[in-house]
Structures are given as structure tokens and as C-alpha cells.
Amino acid sequence: MLAVAVAASLTLPYLILRRNAEATAEASAWVVHSAGIKEAIYELMSTMGELEGLALTRYGGLADPDSASDYTSRRSRLLPLLDRLAESTRDNAGQQNRIGNLETLIQGRAKLIDDAMRHLDEGDRDAAGVSLRQAVDLFPFRGSAMQVLSAEEDLYVERSAQTEASQRQSTWAALGMLVVQLLLLGAVIYASERQVRQRLEAESRARQAIVRSRTIVQSLREPILVLDNGLRVLMMNKSFREVYGVESEDPAGAALDEIGGGAWSDAALHQRLVDVAVRDRELWDYELTQRTGEDVVRVVFVNARRMLLSEQEPAILVTVNDVSAVKRAETQIRDLNRELEQQIEQVSDVNRELEAFSYSVSHDLRAPLRHIAGFAGKLERHLGERGDDTTRHYLSIIVESAQRMSSLIEDLLLYSRLGRNALRLQPVDMQALVAEMRAMLTTEAAGRDIEWRIGVLPIVVGDESMLRQVWQNLLGNAVKYTTRRAHALIEVGVQTSTDGPTFFVKDNGTGFDMEYAGKLFGVFQRLHKASDFPGTGIGLANVRRIVGRHGGRTWAEATPDQGATFYFSLPAPVGAGMPPGSVVV
Structure with a gap:
């Protein structure tokens, strides 16, 4: 127990x-x-x-x-x-x-x-x-x-x-x-x-x-204004106060139309701003012309959008962009363009009149010249053995002068046609044109020692017939002005850039003084005597007219007795977007 x-x-x-x-x-x-x-x-x-x-x-x-x-x-x-x-x-x-x-x-x-x-x-x-x-x-x-x-x-x-x-x-x-x-x-x-x-x-x-x-808003250079739904000021930055002369540091509560001496008293703008506040729309580049009490007129673009300062406090953010200088510049440009169009129209009218006059005169002079040359020949045949040396000399001078006058008229007619004919634009192989002109000129200058240096040339868009005329004149001049050289050197090439190709023809011929280069491309302007070098003096004028119609330009550089270089440029977009065979008037 x-x-x-x-x-x-x-x-x-x-x-x-x-x-x-x-x-x-x-x-x-x-x-x-x-x-x-x-x-x-x-x-x-x-x-x-x-x-x-x-x-x-x-x-x-x-x-x-x-x-x-x-x-x-x-x-x-x-x-x-x-x-x-x-x-x-x-x-x-x-x-x-x-x-x-x-x-x-x-x-x-x-x-x-x-x-x-x-x-x-x-x-x-x-x-x-x-x-x-x-x-x-x-x-x-x-x-x-x-x-x-x-x-x-x-x-x-x-x-x-x-x-x-x-x-x-x-x-x-x-x-x-x-x-x-x-x-x-x-x-x-x-x-x-x-x-x-x-x-x-x-x-x-x-x-x-x-x-x-x-701090950022106050430091911006663009005038900025914040309004409540009643178009009363909540805040404005320093730039806005300076532009519209607002002296108060705290203008909160001021009505919009009380600012800037009435500069903002525009009913349509007020309605747009109310729509921004009530309907949550945005205002973009609203153009407003403002006149202040100091008689200052400015044009501004007003932009506005709705924003929330807090959950229960909507507001309107307004930004101002002063475009007064831009508007003045646009007005000046329009005025200048109008004046320029008037001047261009006047120049065009004068050019048309001159071309018509040139064509008419040239055409009407050919018949009398044919008569002079024809009757001079008949008179020489009529006199036969009876005519002395002086008579025959006078008659030969008449015939030669008539023929020279006829050549001048033909060249003048060609010059006139180059200004009136339509451009037929198509791809043109400049290499083939130069080769064609070289073959023709080599045949005409048989027996002369001429070295040709021809670079690789591109395909361009232009009028083949007119461009052939350009190469014929430039290469023909190079051959002509090197006749005094035992060994003539002619170079043909091209320089490419984003603006388009620039072609050149250079020779070691007579050359010229650049002081007179301004006369080169004028009608019937020559820097050498006709007895030294034959010609009418209109070939380079034709070159400038053709190149100008293609939208390019021409110029030359030379040194006396050391040769010359002739240039012509074609713009990159020549014929862009146009099919071969197009016609430009």
C-alpha cells in the first residue's frame, strides 16, 4: 500500500x-x-x-x-x-x-x-x-x-x-x-x-x-498661367508677369480679362477655355492677336489643357508662345514673293518679246541675204573675163560677208529655238555622246596630233539632242583653240556630289584672261579675233541656255596661253519620277 x-x-x-x-x-x-x-x-x-x-x-x-x-x-x-x-x-x-x-x-x-x-x-x-x-x-x-x-x-x-x-x-x-x-x-x-x-x-x-x-516653372522663359474653372488666376510664372506687366507677386484670384490691359478679353478664347475645364478638351495653337494698353500688338499661340492640382481641385494649364516675329516675317516673305513674281513675269514677257523679235528678224533677213549672195554670184559670172581683180575682190567680200551673216542668223535662230523648244527627257548616255563627238571632230582634224583623255561618264536624264549640242560646242572649242599646239591634250571627266554630276572639258590651248570670263557665255561675245579662230561667238551662249534649261549652271577657268577648263553641272533630281520620253515645256 x-x-x-x-x-x-x-x-x-x-x-x-x-x-x-x-x-x-x-x-x-x-x-x-x-x-x-x-x-x-x-x-x-x-x-x-x-x-x-x-x-x-x-x-x-x-x-x-x-x-x-x-x-x-x-x-x-x-x-x-x-x-x-x-x-x-x-x-x-x-x-x-x-x-x-x-x-x-x-x-x-x-x-x-x-x-x-x-x-x-x-x-x-x-x-x-x-x-x-x-x-x-x-x-x-x-x-x-x-x-x-x-x-x-x-x-x-x-x-x-x-x-x-x-x-x-x-x-x-x-x-x-x-x-x-x-x-x-x-x-x-x-x-x-x-x-x-x-x-x-x-x-x-x-x-x-x-x-x-x-522653381522650374518660375524659371521657364515661356509664359505659363494656371486658372480655375471660373477663369480666375491660381498661379502665373515670372515670364508671364514680365510679358503682361503684372506687378503683383501673388495675383491669385484675378479674373483673366483683367490681366495685361485687356490682352485676354477675347470671348471666343474664354469659351474655348471653359470647354477645356468642363469637357476635358485640349486647346492647341489657338492664334490670338493681343493689343495692350501700351499699344503693343502681339500675335500668340495659346495652348491649354485640364489638370488636377488635387483630387478635388481641377485647373487649367495655359501656355503662351509669342509668334509675332514669325508672323511679321511671313508677311514680309509674302510681299517679297509677290514683288518677285511680278518682276519674273515682267522679265518673262521681255524675254518672250526678245525671242519673238530675234526669230522674226533672223527669219526675215535670210531672204535678202540669199538675194545678195545670189546676185553677187550672177554678177561675177556676168562679168566673166571683163572683171578686174578689184571687182572680183569686192564681189568675194560681198559673198563671204553674206555667208557669214547667214551663219550668224542660223546660229541666232538655233539660240532662239533652244529657248522655245520643249525638253524631251530620257536617259542619256554621256559616254556615248562624247565618243560620237570625238569621232566626228577627229575626222575633221585629220593630220593633227590630239591626245584624248576621257574618263568614265554617267547616264543622266535630259534632252539627248540638246546635250549633244553641248558636247559638240565644248569639244569643238577645245579642238579649235588647240590648233597652235604641236601636241594637243583634251581631257573630259566628271565630278560627282550629292548635288549632282559636274562635267568638265579641259585643254592646253590658247586660254583666256579671267578678267573677261563674264563675256564668255554671251551671245556673239568673243575673246579672240575671228581671223585667228573662226566662229560666230554664239556656241557657249547655246551651252549656257541648254544647261540652264536642265536646271544646271556653267562656268570656266583659264590662264592665258596655258589652256582652259569649261564646267557644266546637272542637278541630281533632273527628270526624277518622270518616264523616258516625258516632255517638259
């Missing part, structure tokens, strides 16, 4: 202590379990609050450069927290249902916040605002979270009641619970303080951003 009593005295307290210890351990386990669920819910609510705070900061234009990475980091914590809650409540069907409902609300709210952030990335603030409001209105998750917390608390009370006797006998268990509670409380306090600190830092950054923004 003693042994039994001793055993009982030992076993019973041991069993009681063990039972109490197990009950205490079980109660402690459930307390820790409940605490873990609460902690997860608090962390879930805190994370959602931080996501919303980041989205609202970004929506307000106050986000720092790291806000996107912060958002992504916090967003990635949601799903693990929800999985943790679901795993922790597998033994309680009621809590499972509540956690499922909470997960639906959290996922829906997070999805709309994600949409808001995406709209902000795309620059669509209106859509972002809609998504944020829908997240609050459609998915209020905090009530559901509190239901989970309340249910977990009820479970804790129920289990505590079941083990109340054991807990009263287990001071350490109570102290442990107290410690756990204190730890949880400390964690909550720490998280709250941290959130408050982060919020204060965000507010400080926001204030600094506002100060920087105002």
Missing part, C-alpha cells in the same frame, strides 16, 4: 503535471497557431496598404525612381501570404471559406492596382484613376480580413476555456502567452512605426518635388 501510495503520490502529480504540461503545450501551440494566422493577415493588410500607397504616390506624380521596383517586390509577397493562410487553416472549414473569400478580394484589388500602374506607364492618368477607384469600391477586403481575425480570436477563447484549469495551474504557460502577446504587440508597433516613418519620408519627398517643380 505504501508503495502504491508512494507511487501514486509520485505518479499522480507526475500525471497531473504531465497532463497540465500537455494541456499547456497544446494551448500554447494553438495560441502560437492563432498568432501566426493573425500575423499573416496583418502582414497581408500592410502589404496591400503599401501597394496602394505606392500606386497613389505614382498617380500623384510624386513617385521616386525606385517606386517601380518597390511595387514589384511588395506585389510578389501577396501570393505566398495567401498560400500560408490557406495552409494554416486546413483544419477549419469555416476559416477556409473565409480565407477563400479574402483571397478573391485581395487578388481582385491587386489586379486593379496592377492595371492602374500599367495605365500610368502608358501615360493614361484618367484610366489609372478609374482603376484605383474601382479597386476600393469593388474589392473592400479589410472587412473580410477582420472576419478571419475575429473567427480566429473566437477559436482561441474556446480553446482557452477548455484548458482554463490547466492554464491556472501553469503559470509558465500564462507567462509564455504573455510574452507571445507582447512580442506580437511589439511587432505590430514596430510595423506601424515603420509605416509612419515611410509615409513621413514620402510626404517630405513630395514637398521637395513640389518646390522643385515650382
Whole structure:
């Protein structure tokens, strides 16, 4: 019996202590379990609050450069927290249902916040605002979270009641619970303080951003004005005050039409600005002529758009661009263009009259010249042997002069036709034209020592007949003015650039003084005697007219007795986009 009593005295307290210890351990386990669920819910609510705070900061234009990475980091914590809650409540069907409902609300709210952030990335603030409001209105998750917390608390009370006797006998268990509670409380306090600190830092950054923004706006040279929906001044920058003579540093509340001596008293502009405020439209480059009290007239482009200074305070941002100088320049250009068109028309009329006169005179002179040459020949035949040397000399002079006059008239008619005939544009092989002219001139200059150096020439678009005339004149001159050289050297080549090809003909002939280069391309202008070098003096004038009609230009360089180089250029886009055979008048 003693042994039994001793055993009982030992076993019973041991069993009681063990039972109490197990009950205490079980109660402690459930307390820790409940605490873990609460902690997860608090962390879930805190994370959602931080996501919303980041989205609202970004929506307000106050986000720092790291806000996107912060958002992504916090967003990635949601799903693990929800999985943790679901795993922790597998033994309680009621809590499972509540956690499922909470997960639906959290996922829906997070999805709309994600949409808001995406709209902000795309620059669509209106859509972002809609998504944020829908997240609050459609998915209020905090009530559901509190239901989970309340249910977990009820479970804790129920289990505590079941083990109340054991807990009263287990001071350490109570102290442990107290410690756990204190730890949880400390964690909550720490998280709250941290959130408050982060919020204060965000507010400080926001204030600094506002100060920087105002400083930037004040330093801009472009006049800027901010109005309320009643077209009263909320703010204007320094440039606006200087341009419109606003002396007050704080003109807030002034009506728009009171600014600048009536410069803004335009009813149509006021209506447009009201539309901007009420209908959220934008005003682009509205041209406004302003007259101030100082008789200053300026032309400006007004741009305006609606913006939100806060959630409940819409405003109108107005920017002004002074284009008075541009408008004056445009007026002057139009006046100058009108004068230029009149002068061009006058010059064109004079040129047409001169060409008509030249053609008429040349055409009418050919018949008398034929008569002179014909009757001079008949007179020479009529005199026969009776004519002396003086008579025959006079008659030969008459015939030669008539023939020279006829050549001059033919050249003058050709010059006139070059100005009147239409250009027949087609691809022209300049290499083939030069080869053709070289063959013809080599035959005519048989017996002469002429060295030809001809480079690779391109295909251009132009009038083949006229360009053949250009090469005939330039190469013919090179052959003619090298007749006094024992060894004549003629070079033909091209220089290419983005403006188009530039062709040249260079010789080692007589050359000329550059002082008289301005006369080279004139009609019947010669720098050498006809007795030294035959010709009428109209060939280079034909070259300039042909090249000019193709949109190019001509010039020459020379040194007396050392040769000359003649250039002509053709523009790159000559005939661009036109099929071969096109006619340009």
C-alpha cells in the first residue's frame, strides 16, 4: 500500500503535471497557431496598404525612381501570404471559406492596382484613376480580413476555456502567452512605426518635388498661367508677369480679362477655355492677336489643357508662345514673293518679246541675204573675163560677208529655238555622246596630233539632242583653240556630289584672261579675233541656255596661253519620277 501510495503520490502529480504540461503545450501551440494566422493577415493588410500607397504616390506624380521596383517586390509577397493562410487553416472549414473569400478580394484589388500602374506607364492618368477607384469600391477586403481575425480570436477563447484549469495551474504557460502577446504587440508597433516613418519620408519627398517643380516653372522663359474653372488666376510664372506687366507677386484670384490691359478679353478664347475645364478638351495653337494698353500688338499661340492640382481641385494649364516675329516675317516673305513674281513675269514677257523679235528678224533677213549672195554670184559670172581683180575682190567680200551673216542668223535662230523648244527627257548616255563627238571632230582634224583623255561618264536624264549640242560646242572649242599646239591634250571627266554630276572639258590651248570670263557665255561675245579662230561667238551662249534649261549652271577657268577648263553641272533630281520620253515645256 505504501508503495502504491508512494507511487501514486509520485505518479499522480507526475500525471497531473504531465497532463497540465500537455494541456499547456497544446494551448500554447494553438495560441502560437492563432498568432501566426493573425500575423499573416496583418502582414497581408500592410502589404496591400503599401501597394496602394505606392500606386497613389505614382498617380500623384510624386513617385521616386525606385517606386517601380518597390511595387514589384511588395506585389510578389501577396501570393505566398495567401498560400500560408490557406495552409494554416486546413483544419477549419469555416476559416477556409473565409480565407477563400479574402483571397478573391485581395487578388481582385491587386489586379486593379496592377492595371492602374500599367495605365500610368502608358501615360493614361484618367484610366489609372478609374482603376484605383474601382479597386476600393469593388474589392473592400479589410472587412473580410477582420472576419478571419475575429473567427480566429473566437477559436482561441474556446480553446482557452477548455484548458482554463490547466492554464491556472501553469503559470509558465500564462507567462509564455504573455510574452507571445507582447512580442506580437511589439511587432505590430514596430510595423506601424515603420509605416509612419515611410509615409513621413514620402510626404517630405513630395514637398521637395513640389518646390522643385515650382522653381522650374518660375524659371521657364515661356509664359505659363494656371486658372480655375471660373477663369480666375491660381498661379502665373515670372515670364508671364514680365510679358503682361503684372506687378503683383501673388495675383491669385484675378479674373483673366483683367490681366495685361485687356490682352485676354477675347470671348471666343474664354469659351474655348471653359470647354477645356468642363469637357476635358485640349486647346492647341489657338492664334490670338493681343493689343495692350501700351499699344503693343502681339500675335500668340495659346495652348491649354485640364489638370488636377488635387483630387478635388481641377485647373487649367495655359501656355503662351509669342509668334509675332514669325508672323511679321511671313508677311514680309509674302510681299517679297509677290514683288518677285511680278518682276519674273515682267522679265518673262521681255524675254518672250526678245525671242519673238530675234526669230522674226533672223527669219526675215535670210531672204535678202540669199538675194545678195545670189546676185553677187550672177554678177561675177556676168562679168566673166571683163572683171578686174578689184571687182572680183569686192564681189568675194560681198559673198563671204553674206555667208557669214547667214551663219550668224542660223546660229541666232538655233539660240532662239533652244529657248522655245520643249525638253524631251530620257536617259542619256554621256559616254556615248562624247565618243560620237570625238569621232566626228577627229575626222575633221585629220593630220593633227590630239591626245584624248576621257574618263568614265554617267547616264543622266535630259534632252539627248540638246546635250549633244553641248558636247559638240565644248569639244569643238577645245579642238579649235588647240590648233597652235604641236601636241594637243583634251581631257573630259566628271565630278560627282550629292548635288549632282559636274562635267568638265579641259585643254592646253590658247586660254583666256579671267578678267573677261563674264563675256564668255554671251551671245556673239568673243575673246579672240575671228581671223585667228573662226566662229560666230554664239556656241557657249547655246551651252549656257541648254544647261540652264536642265536646271544646271556653267562656268570656266583659264590662264592665258596655258589652256582652259569649261564646267557644266546637272542637278541630281533632273527628270526624277518622270518616264523616258516625258516632255517638259
